[in-house]
Amino acid sequence: MTGPGAPAPYAPGTHPDLPPPVRTTGVVGWARQNLFSSPFNVVLTLLGVWFLASVIPPMAEWALVKSIWTAESRAECWGKMAVPEEAACWAFIKGRLSLFVYGFYPVEERWRVDLSFVLLVFAIVPVLYDRLPGRRHWFWYVAAFPFLAGWLLVGGFGLAPVETDQFGGFMLTLIIGVTGISFSLPIGIALALGRTSSMPVLRILCVLFIEFIRGVPLIALLFVASTMLNYFLPPGTSFDLLMRVLIMVTLFASAYIAEVVRGGLQGVPKGQAEAADSLGLSYWKAQRLIVLPQALKISIPGIVNTFIGLYKDTTLVLIIGMLDPLGIGRASLADAVWAGLAREVYLFIAVFFFVCCFGMSRYSLYLERKLDTGRESEK
Amino acid sequence: MKATIHNALALTLMLALASVARAGTLEDVQARGVLNCVVSTGVAGFAYPDDAGEWHGFDVDFCRATAAAVLGDPKAIKAVTSTGKTRFTLLNAGEGDVLWRNTTITFSRDVGVKLRFHGVNYYDGQGFMVPKALGVSSAKELDGASVCIQTGTTTELNLADYFHSNGMKYEAVTIETNDEARQNYLAGRCDVYTTDASGLAATRSTFTNPDDHVVLPEIISKEPLGPATRHGDDQWSDIVTWVLNATVTAEEKGVTSANVDEMRSSSKDPEVLRLLGAEGNQGAELGLEADWAYNIIKSVGNYGEIFERNIGVNTPIGLARGLNALWTDGGLQYSPPFR
Numbered sequence: 026m027t028g029p030g031a032p033a034p035y036a037p038g039t040h041p042d043l044p045p046p047v048r049t050t051g052v053v054g055w056a057r058q059n060l061f062s063s064p065f066n067v068v069l070t071l072l073g074v075w076f077l078a079s080v081i082p083p084m085a086e087w088a089l090v091k092s093i094w095t096a097e098s099r100a101e102c103w104g105k106m107a108v109p110e111e112a113a114c115w116a117f118i119k120g121r122l123s124l125f126v127y128g129f130y131p132v133e134e135r136w137r138v139d140l141s142f143v144l145l146v147f148a149i150v151p152v153l154y155d156r157l158p159g160r161r162h163w164f165w166y167v168a169a170f171p172f173l174a175g176w177l178l179v180g181g182f183g184l185a186p187v188e189t190d191q192f193g194g195f196m197l198t199l200i201i202g203v204t205g206i207s208f209s210l211p212i213g214i215a216l217a218l219g220r221t222s223s224m225p226v227l228r229i230l231c232v233l234f235i236e237f238i239r240g241v242p243l244i245a246l247l248f249v250a251s252t253m254l255n256y257f258l259p260p261g262t263s264f265d266l267l268m269r270v271l272i273m274v275t276l277f278a279s280a281y282i283a284e285v286v287r288g289g290l291q292g293v294p295k296g297q298a299e300a301a302d303s304l305g306l307s308y309w310k311a312q313r314l315i316v317l318p319q320a321l322k323i324s325i326p327g328i329v330n331t332f333i334g335l336y337k338d339t340t341l342v343l344i345i346g347m348l349d350p351l352g353i354g355r356a357s358l359a360d361a362v363w364a365g366l367a368r369e370v371y372l373f374i375a376v377f378f379f380v381c382c383f384g385m386s387r388y389s390l391y392l393e394r395k396l397d398t399g400r401e402s403e404k
Numbered sequence: 405m406k407a408t409i410h411n412a413l414a415l416t417l418m419l420a421l422a423s424v425a426r427a428g429t430l431e432d433v434q435a436r437g438v439l440n441c442v443v444s445t446g447v448a449g450f451a452y453p454d455d456a457g458e459w460h461g462f463d464v465d466f467c468r469a470t471a472a473a474v475l476g477d478p479k480a481i482k483a484v485t486s487t488g489k490t491r492f493t494l495l496n497a498g499e500g501d502v503l504w505r506n507t508t509i510t511f512s513r514d515v516g517v518k519l520r521f522h523g524v525n526y527y528d529g530q531g532f533m534v535p536k537a538l539g540v541s542s543a544k545e546l547d548g549a550s551v552c553i554q555t556g557t558t559t560e561l562n563l564a565d566y567f568h569s570n571g572m573k574y575e576a577v578t579i580e581t582n583d584e585a586r587q588n589y590l591a592g593r594c595d596v597y598t599t600d601a602s603g604l605a606a607t608r609s610t611f612t613n614p615d616d617h618v619v620l621p622e623i624i625s626k627e628p629l630g631p632a633t634r635h636g637d638d639q640w641s642d643i644v645t646w647v648l649n650a651t652v653t654a655e656e657k658g659v660t661s662a663n664v665d666e667m668r669s670s671s672k673d674p675e676v677l678r679l680l681g682a683e684g685n686q687g688a689e690l691g692l693e694a695d696w697a698y699n700i701i702k703s704v705g706n707y708g709e710i711f712e713r714n715i716g717v718n719t720p721i722g723l724a725r726g727l728n729a730l731w732t733d734g735g736l737q738y739s740p741p742f743r
Contacts, residue, residue, distance in 0.1 A: 110612050132456070344490075355446050358448075359450075360452040361449055361719060364720070365586065367583035367584075
């Protein structure tokens with residue numbers, strides 16, 4: 026250490042770079058900057074720590090540390106605990122896992138559901154990941170997938186037929202969700218284009234459709250699908266309930282997607298379309314090459330939002346007697362051997378939906394960053 | 405011109421009517437080989453799936469009994485799951501052949517919804533459950549209590565009527581499902597839980613300390629639960645009626661799944677012999693095999709066996725027979741004779 030008057034040991038300009046002060050880097054610096062930067066933030070941080078400390082340990086203890094994983098009944102489960110009902114009884118969920126996943130799908134045919142799921146993964150990857158080699162060719166497979174999966178699940182043409190009222194659980198959620206999501210996007214875009222079109226008849230039809238669907242709750246549409254259609258259709262025609270639900274859910278989501286996409290279309294400056302016109306591009310070419318790519322990019326958060334809403338709305342089919350995971354959970358709770366374990370069931374279902382919806386929202390963030398050609402985030 | 409239109413209309417109407425008149429339900433079921441029963445999406449003890457997805461319960465067993473009578477196979481059923489809101493539509497739209505689903509028989513359902521009810525397989529009634537610590541021994545002492553009650557059910561109306569007619573006040577804590585009621589009641593958010601007595605017993609059985617809670621003696625409503633079919637197929641209605649009667653008669657005559665073979669060959673009681681098809685031709689008159697009732701008793705059991713297996717005192721639900729005892733034991737279960 027040298028005193029203030031002492032000559033510098035370094036020649037001017039040769040002093041080595043010193044590390045930044047300890048208090049501004051690393052964990053300490055991060056904490057100071059983000060957690061303790063003002064008295065108000067100090068209070069908030071302490072409150073947050075107190076809240077987490079009082080919630081997480083008991084929850085972890087309930088859900089993991091003290092939980093019971095093997096038992097034949099609720100009574101046995103609670104008997105294994107020091108105090109009955111003090112911890113989760115996951116044995117219930119474990120024993121019913123296949124019911125939660127496959128519903129009432131015949132056991133010997135369940136490989137078809139598994140295979141459909143694997144095929145679904147292969148169909149989703151090329152759609153979501155654009156650097157896949159030979160992505161163009163994969164799209165043929167993606168287009169064929171709904172029919173392939175439909176054949177696998179329903180049967181016929183060499184496979185044992187399985188009636189759709191045997192479907193249930195997570196499989197049913199995935200079928201309704203994936204169908205709704207994949208069909209509502211193209212229909213929604215078409216409706217949005219129709220609504221912004223200059224052709225009056227087309228525009229009015231699209232407006233009527235969108236406003237009608239948006240003005241009616243999904244649950245009402247599901248009731249129409251499940252009960253009213255039977256009266257409208259000639260007696261004896263049986264029109265599969267799942268099919269009716271799929272159509273209603275898809276139409277419902279389409280109307281919302283249409284409005285989201287319309288918002289995107291209006292966000293694209295008029296000059297873009299006019300520039301396309303002046304280049305001599307046809308309407309479809311202008312939309313496909315110039316307007317829609319920009320409009321959809323703006324609409325991504327709204328579209329994913331609609332998808333997440335749709336995915337969670339699939340639980341509404343419970344009301345019309347279809348046993349989605351929530352329905353299976355409720356029916357299982359009616360089993361007197363296990364009744365009383367509602368917390369376990371609902372938590373399990375909540376985790377499933379959280380994983381799915383969180384995954385969708387993360388993907389949408391990734392997509393937004395990737396398509397951020399205007400470098401909005403750097404401004 | 406006018407005549408032509410009239411003729412065309414008449415023709416259309418005739419065609420429509422012709423397509424409405426379908427084959428009898430019995431022929432449909434036998435051709436299909438499977439009986440479609442409208443059941444609930446889950447009521448403790450009455451209908452629920454097990455780990456393997458097989459349906460069990462009091463109502464489901466009666467559905468199996470019907471399948472045993474009609475098809476000779478208690479496993480040949482398909483559970484058409486329905487909520488309280490969709491059950492009658494499913495039946496009337498033909499998606500179910502018969503409804504065995506904790507359904508209270510009421511005037512408006514019988515007449516207004518155009519159903520045929522075929523007797524009562526369970527006499528239920530609305531009751532109250534309170535913690536013992538509350539020190540209440542009669543529902544008349546509940547003035548000012550907060551009551552957990554399911555919304556949109558007849559129990560809500562019954563409760564209002566009962567408290568009003570006794571000049572008492574209550575605070576309703578409305579809940580949607582039985583599990584929700586359980587949590588709210590145990591957390592002390594309401595002093596009283598009210599629903600059908602069978603539901604109270606089922607809920608109480610899931611408590612850690614069931615003995616800390618009592619079901620009060622007052623039953624404030626009549627909830628006769630029974631099977632239903634559509635209007636317009638009398639033969640099918642007869643079958644469902646006598647399936648239920650056969651289980652009750654079998655219990656009355658002491659015929660069980662264990663001794664049914666012996667009874668058929670060696671009973672001296674002509675009514676038992678007629679019931680089991682050893683004498684007479686009652687099966688043929690119903691359009692069924694002679695051993696239709698034998699199949700029910702052999703594969704599913706008599707009324708008492710079905711009761712004890714699903715909701716009786718030795719099950720977690722733990723219901724006493726009460727009103728559902730045979731008339732000879734002071735209950736209401738009473739079958740017309742097989743004559």
